[in-house]
Amino acid sequence: MxxxxxxxxxxxxxxxxxxxxxLRGSPFERLLGLELGSTxxxxxxxxxxxxxDRSIYFDLALAYTGASFVxxxxxxxxxxxWV
Amino acid sequence: MTPKGVLIGAxxxxxxxxxxxCCIGLLxxxxxxxxLHFLTPASSLGAVxxxxxxxxxxxxxxxxxxxxxxxxxxxxxxxxxxxxxxRAARIRRTGDWRxxxxxxxxxx
Amino acid sequence: xxxxxxxxSTVNGSEAIGGIGASSVAATLAELTRRHAAIGFRxxxxxxxxAWRIPVQIVADTAVVxxxxxxxxxxxxxxxxxxxxxxxxxxxxxxxxxxxxRALAVLGVSVPPNSFVLGIDEDxxxxxxxxxxxxxxxxxxxxxRA
Numbered sequence: 235m236x237x238x239x240x241x242x243x244x245x246x247x248x249x250x251x252x253x254x255x256x257l258r259g260s261p262f263e264r265l266l267g268l269e270l271g272s273t274x275x276x277x278x279x280x281x282x283x284x285x286x287d288r289s290i291y292f293d294l295a296l297a298y299t300g301a302s303f304v305x306x307x308x309x310x311x312x313x314x315x316w317v
Numbered sequence: 318m319t320p321k322g323v324l325i326g327a328x329x330x331x332x333x334x335x336x337x338x339c340c341i342g343l344l345x346x347x348x349x350x351x352x353l354h355f356l357t358p359a360s361s362l363g364a365v366x367x368x369x370x371x372x373x374x375x376x377x378x379x380x381x382x383x384x385x386x387x388x389x390x391x392x393x394x395x396x397x398x399x400x401x402x403x404r405a406a407r408i409r410r411t412g413d414w415r416x417x418x419x420x421x422x423x424x425x
Numbered sequence: 426x427x428x429x430x431x432x433x434s435t436v437n438g439s440e441a442i443g444g445i446g447a448s449s450v451a452a453t454l455a456e457l458t459r460r461h462a463a464i465g466f467r468x469x470x471x472x473x474x475x476a477w478r479i480p481v482q483i484v485a486d487t488a489v490v491x492x493x494x495x496x497x498x499x500x501x502x503x504x505x506x507x508x509x510x511x512x513x514x515x516x517x518x519x520x521x522x523x524x525x526x527r528a529l530a531v532l533g534v535s536v537p538p539n540s541f542v543l544g545i546d547e548d549x550x551x552x553x554x555x556x557x558x559x560x561x562x563x564x565x566x567x568x569x570r571a
Contacts, residue, residue, distance in 0.1 A: 314405035396535035
């Protein structure tokens with residue numbers, strides 16, 4: 235156990251709060267839970283990668299950040315017009 | 318505990334607290350637009366603090382560069398999502414993103 | 426190619442071949458997109474000189490936003506955002522320079538936590554901004570007018 239794993243676990247635990255936000259309110263309000271959750275997950279990937287000392291997990295964080303940005307924009311577009 | 322270790326701990330603690338504050342703000346804020354303001358600190362200040370901790374530990378090797386790229390990406394593109402979400406929500410609600418005549422818009 | 430070398434942190438033949446291939450594909454796709462989508466984007470270099478204000482405003486606005494949250498949670502003052510219209514010349518719709526100016530202005534004002542842009546009205550030449558805590562001076566400062 236090191237400070238990185240403790241911090242990574244703490245940040246990952248905050249995802250539960252984002253999940254609560256994603257489970258209540260209008261579709262747009264739920265989308266905010268998803269958007270903040272994406273940021274939380276990206277940062278927890280970075281910190282946990284450092285904690286486990288695996289450089290491949292850093293690439294996972296980078297790929298996830300890009301993919302989640304695109305996914306969030308797709309959700310926004312669909313909620314604006316079609317869903 | 319070396320000074321470098323203390324700095325890393327402080328940066329990680331600061332980043333985690335910023336993220337926690339954003340999560341609490343997201344749940345506590347009354348309206349959608351007010352909640353949107355709590356997405357940006359997470360992707361700007363929070364991400365920069367955490368990336369700084371990684372760069373302090375790793376300097377600018379592969380891990381450090383990836384951390385910097387992730388932080389810059391989050392800082393630049395998450396506000397775009399906030400802008401798009403707010404605009405889309407207003408269009409969905411009122412048909413137009415522009416302020417209606419009854420909305421009190423302050424002017425600079 | 427430079428990013429590939431940075432990410433892999435190695436300079437050897439096989440990585441270089443992979444990097445050349447990947448960067449060739451990316452450059453080809455970017456050029457095809459630029460030509461077919463007709464997305465013009467021509468910013469002026471001096472617009473980026475104002476970017477130093479953004480990190481300062483991020484730190485200040487984070488304190489403002491969390492202060493508003495603390496007051497809301499303690500019951501002292503309920504959180505209530507507001508809309509603000511700031512004069513901003515829209516420019517011609519298809520002009521790449523005007524398009525770049527609008528995009529950078531939207532990004533620059535939306536990055537600090539206390540404000541985000543809803544849009545730039547072409548008819549009224551004004552930028553509609555939502556602020557969590559009303560601040561008349563921060564947006565003109567970010568736009569380089571203060």
